[in-house]
Amino acid sequence: MQNTCSACGFSATLLHGYLGNQWVKLERITDAAHCLRLEDARKVEIILDDFERSFPQAFFAAYLGVLPKGLSVAELGFWLLNQGAFNTHSVSRRNDFGVVLVVDPAEQTASITLGYAIERCFDGGMVTRMLQTAGAHLKKGALGKAIGIVCNRCGDTLRKHARHMTWQPDVSTVEGVPSNMGLQPLRGGHKASSKPLAAPPSATKP
């Protein structure tokens, strides 16, 4: 196992000293630079939903922010995918099936970071072409469109290496457990009574 880059000396430990090694909670779209319009954000949400629906194991996340000096988008992508807890529909998604797009609008740089499980589906040229296509839209300020294009291209690439299945509803999660029905209690909520709702009439002794 190689912990340090032999060429530049980069390692996770180096980043932990700069950004920490704690887990961070992240949404699928983190707009730290406040450059994404609400309409674009909604459209991107739909695209990301479709992606996660098509690939139950994988997820796509985007981070838009101005990075401090000395930190590149590729280094931040590496750190986010290793330390981030992304708020996806299914907690079971592992980060090694994740794709993180990091955009620095100030430096006008963008990077794609791939998890271990899916990085072999992409080659270097493919990632570069996706970033160049996205860069053309980013240059025009169409961040939402750029994110959507990268996500769709990733989906197209992953389909070539994935096994097709028909979607089936997950019935195992609700069997015998009412709390898995999606009904969340308020303040502790109503506790299920052991008594039946309507007691059968019985004879009382005086």
Add this chain to the structure above:
Amino acid sequence: MTTLPFYRMACNRQGGRLFQVAAWMLWCVITAAEVPQADEAGEDPMLPLPRWTEKELEAFRTSLPSSDSPGTLLPENGGSIADINHLLRTPVASGPRLDHLFHPPDGELSPRLKSEDMRLFLPESILGLPTPRPAGTVRVPTPLSALKEVSPEFLAACSRSLPKEYLIDPDLLVPEMQNHDLMRFLEFHAKDARIKLYVVVIASDRKLPDAAKLEKIASGSLLQTDACLLVYPLAEPWRARLFVSTSVHKQTSAGFLSETVQSCVHEALQTSDAHDQLHRYAIHLSTRLFWLQKALGADPATKADEGMPLAEVSTEIATAEVPNNRASIVIGSFATLLVMGIIGFTGRKFHHHLRLKRQNSVWILPEPDTIPRLGGAFTGGGGGMVSYA
């Protein structure tokens, strides 16, 4: 006084005294009977002559025309006419005039001589008057069912017509004046044009039989040279049939010929008079034939076509082509739109199907065993970076 010679003659014949006395008495009686007419004083009271009373005389005098009334041909002052040439050159200013005595309506030269009377001996084209048309008669096109074929006698008469007779009108449908005009025009056309123009006039309710041998018309002269035969139903130019020599027909586009027919019909319909329609049709057709001759060149007709029947330039071709073209355009447009609509609908359905299929599909990625790199638990920095500045 007519009795005196008779008396002298009687004296010479008889010579007797007694007879002379008797004759003298007879002459006196006769003379006495005649004299009262000349001598008013000795009139017979039993036979009074009509006499004018003073009142009647005055009424008569007042009824006499004045100096500027008709009947007074010379001015009252009786001015001398010194120079007759001067009088002829200058308009009459002070002489008697007739025009103010009556107020004729337009087109009438005098109350007695009306424009209708002028038509009896002057052509209307000279008079410049509208053609009299019976009130309430509107020209109705003859229904196709009412059309009758011309008689064999008519065709025989057409065949007997002379080669130089360019206007063939056996039924004498064209009036004499128009006939002469049109004939002179066709002769003038034939003088200069290579394509001779023959006009056969038929009645408005007639048509040519299908088996009519048109090549016999004009003693077969239609086949001797380049010719154009116009079979013209009077007053119905839209039913006119045009035939041209086969050699001309082969060298000419159908579009030009059909356009010629259409143009001639349009020109004829500029007027409502049936004979003027014929005249206009012939003039326009002649012009078109000159155009055609110029387009074909000055070479004489090829003799190879001698004996071949004439080719018809049917008005149906001209009228049918345009609707056909229009119909084909409409059908083509409709078919194109239909095909495009079907393709669009199919594409939309296919896209919708793919979308549904994709929504109902999931892809399961393989889970390979990987060795962590650079200390990363989930990624080893795989991917790429680009600057889009």
